[in-house]
Amino acid sequence: MAIKVHGNPFSPPVQRVFLTLVEKDLDYEFVFVDLSIRQHKKEPYLLMNPFGQVPSFEDGDLTLFESRAITRYIAYAYADKGTPLIDQDPKKFAIISVWLEVESLKFDAAGQKLSFELVIKPLLGLTTDESAVEPLQGQLALVLDVYEARLSESKYLGGDSFTLADLHHVPIVNNLMKTKVKALFDARPHVSAWASDILARPTWAKVLASIKR
Amino acid sequence: MAIKVHGNPFSPPVQRVFLTLVEKDLDYEFVFVDLSIRQHKKEPYLLMNPFGQVPSFEDGDLTLFESRAITRYIAYAYADKGTPLIDQDPKKFAIISVWLEVESLKFDAAGQKLSFELVIKPLLGLTTDESAVEPLQGQLALVLDVYEARLSESKYLGGDSFTLADLHHVPIVNNLMKTKVKALFDARPHVSAWASDILARPTWAKVLASIKR
Numbered sequence: 001m002a003i004k005v006h007g008n009p010f011s012p013p014v015q016r017v018f019l020t021l022v023e024k025d026l027d028y029e030f031v032f033v034d035l036s037i038r039q040h041k042k043e044p045y046l047l048m049n050p051f052g053q054v055p056s057f058e059d060g061d062l063t064l065f066e067s068r069a070i071t072r073y074i075a076y077a078y079a080d081k082g083t084p085l086i087d088q089d090p091k092k093f094a095i096i097s098v099w100l101e102v103e104s105l106k107f108d109a110a111g112q113k114l115s116f117e118l119v120i121k122p123l124l125g126l127t128t129d130e131s132a133v134e135p136l137q138g139q140l141a142l143v144l145d146v147y148e149a150r151l152s153e154s155k156y157l158g159g160d161s162f163t164l165a166d167l168h169h170v171p172i173v174n175n176l177m178k179t180k181v182k183a184l185f186d187a188r189p190h191v192s193a194w195a196s197d198i199l200a201r202p203t204w205a206k207v208l209a210s211i212k213r
Numbered sequence: 214m215a216i217k218v219h220g221n222p223f224s225p226p227v228q229r230v231f232l233t234l235v236e237k238d239l240d241y242e243f244v245f246v247d248l249s250i251r252q253h254k255k256e257p258y259l260l261m262n263p264f265g266q267v268p269s270f271e272d273g274d275l276t277l278f279e280s281r282a283i284t285r286y287i288a289y290a291y292a293d294k295g296t297p298l299i300d301q302d303p304k305k306f307a308i309i310s311v312w313l314e315v316e317s318l319k320f321d322a323a324g325q326k327l328s329f330e331l332v333i334k335p336l337l338g339l340t341t342d343e344s345a346v347e348p349l350q351g352q353l354a355l356v357l358d359v360y361e362a363r364l365s366e367s368k369y370l371g372g373d374s375f376t377l378a379d380l381h382h383v384p385i386v387n388n389l390m391k392t393k394v395k396a397l398f399d400a401r402p403h404v405s406a407w408a409s410d411i412l413a414r415p416t417w418a419k420v421l422a423s424i425k426r
Contacts, residue, residue: 050359064307066315069311072307098277
């Protein structure tokens with residue numbers, strides 16, 4: 001098979017790549033990387049990703065890392081397949097790009113740390129640092145205030161349809177909805193409706209089913 | 214004039230947009246935003262950028278924020294003008310995208326904080342937090358180790374030619390080279406040569422001259 005994803009299925013960035021591939025109706029091979037024996041911090045894995053993080057990705061002779069670069073490549077290279085996740089029009093694509101940056105630099109900056117403290121640490125038998133949770137919730141609330149305003153005038157972040165800008169949020173939103181952080185979403189009607197919508201995609205159900213196997 | 218950049222000329226993200234416009238040989242109007250009276254945190258500025266940060270950008274009826282979304286738009290919409298900063302080939306573009314992500318999530322995470330502590334704070338008459346500087350230098354050194362390996366096999370981060378992936382670094386590298394952090398660059402020959410090369414671009418000299426005016 002031409003496309004391979006290397007990583008751990010519980011990693012949100014790995015799930016982000018899975019979801020993109022399923023939206024694009026592309027087959028792929030999953031290559032498990034055992035984080036518990038620090039396989040990602042040793043060769044040969046480091047030859048694919050010098051930062052020693054998951055995921056890494058192969059498509060024939062192309063090797064990539066950084067989940068958001070991988071998803072952009074898939075959306076761009078396979079533009080004609082499955083869900084159109086970007087827009088060929090430069091101005092429409094630019095609006096999507098703005099919200100891609102916001103996800104990465106604003107939402108995820110707080111969201112992935114909350115997901116780590118409240119979901120991943122308990123899974124690994126580690127203790128949540130409650131003193132870190134409160135300021136992160138405050139930080140996320142400010143981001144969600146901007147989202148509430150944006151989503152009151154636009155069904156999705158990038159425009160009228162679901163794009164990569166929404167997709168990039170799915171794994172972390174999915175984790176946060178199982179925690180007390182859900183209250184921050186529930187308090188904002190447009191954010192709450194958007195979160196329900198993007199989590200209800202049949203493609204995401206497929207990803208979750210594949211992870212459980 | 215159709216293109217407008219709103220911001221403060223000493224902001225590295227604003228400089229990133231200036232440099233992209235000069236590389237693309239595009240005229241633009243600069244609209245000064247007075248950060249000292251918190252103009253960026255009030256309407257009408259917030260209507261352009263709900264996060265209250267600089268820069269914001271206009272091209273006719275299009276309004277954008279987030280410097281990296283703005284530069285991507287310029288590179289994509291004006292692909293035929295000036296320096297080609299991206300690549301139309303999906304696989305080559307994907308490699309550029311990887312290093313765009315690395316700049317944003319790895320290099321800038323340490324670099325902009327060091328620039329703030331060691332360059333911006335003294336400019337504003339604030340005191341550098343020396344206790345923050347050392348761990349940030351350690352963090353940046355690890356990133357530059359990866360850059361040294363990459364730049365030993367490729368003249369630029371994204372490939373054989375200067376692209377947006379290199380360009381995004383220029384304002385912060387320019388600031389850091391005036392500080393003790395320069396030693397981290399000097400200790401790595403390929404990184405040092407790359408930094409000299411990207412700072413020596415005539416387009417960057419033009420940007421610096423326009424800032425001083």
